[in-house]
Amino acid sequence: MLIEYLKQNYMIVPFSEIPKEDTPYLVLRHDVDLSLVAALKMAKTEHKIGIRSSYFILLSSNNYNCFNGESISIIRQICELGHEIGLHYDTRQYKCYAHNDIYGLKLELQVLESIIGRKVHSISSHAPKGPNSFLELSGYVNADNSKSRDIYVHDSRKLWTAVSLSILLSNSKKRPQLLIHPCHWEGKTDPRTKLRRFLVEEPFQSLLWLLYKVRTLFIRILSTHESCEN
Ligand SMILES: [Zn+2]
Secondary structure (H helix, E strand, O other), X not given: OHHHHHHHHOOEEOHXXXXXXXXXXXXXXXXXXXXXXXXXXXXXXXHHOXXXXXXXXXXXXXXXXXXXXXXXXXXXXXXXXXOEEEEEEOHHHHHHHOOOHHHHHHHHHHHHHHHHOOOOOEEEEOOOOOOOOOOOOOOOEEOOOHHHOOEEEEOHHHOOOHHHHHHHHOOOOOOEEEEXXXXXXXXXXXXXXXXXXXXXXXXXXXXXXXXXXXXHHHHHHHHHHHHHHO
């Protein structure tokens, strides 16, 4: 298993325990976008192998309801396993129930803190590509703040970025951040099925993703061409 391999080579920590001194570490992040049940399974697996990480809960999720008893119990179980509970915020939702973004964020922090019975120290954005006014929010670690990492590896759509994953496995970085979405690894759905589902269910996003990949490819080809000329 990937995590077991990484545990042999890195000190794995949640965001709230990032060392202040210049010690190498890997910070392990889980954005709980779709399923608390999948998050709990992952939390139990990590607990068995002696790993603690950060689980970011999305209070405004369309896919689970943080206010029902079962969800509250799951969030508390993840916390009791020794993992950090953070807030996965989506400022697009705040227009529905808050005067402004900071009011919406503080409101959600209060709710999450009352669910887990302790202070929340870390936050992450559900829409990291948009404007993010909370990157340097006093008193909180923002997982999207690039200052806390020297490489960012994520499993977007269960498709690892091959280059960044290989750099991570080579142990050449001192402060990698690894984002794993628990919902991508529940069950035995293979990457091709996931990709097909993405293309069918989210055609607009998949078109953007395709355009982004084509753009990246062209930039790479152009830079290779330029370096050959030099
Ligand atoms: Zn998210």
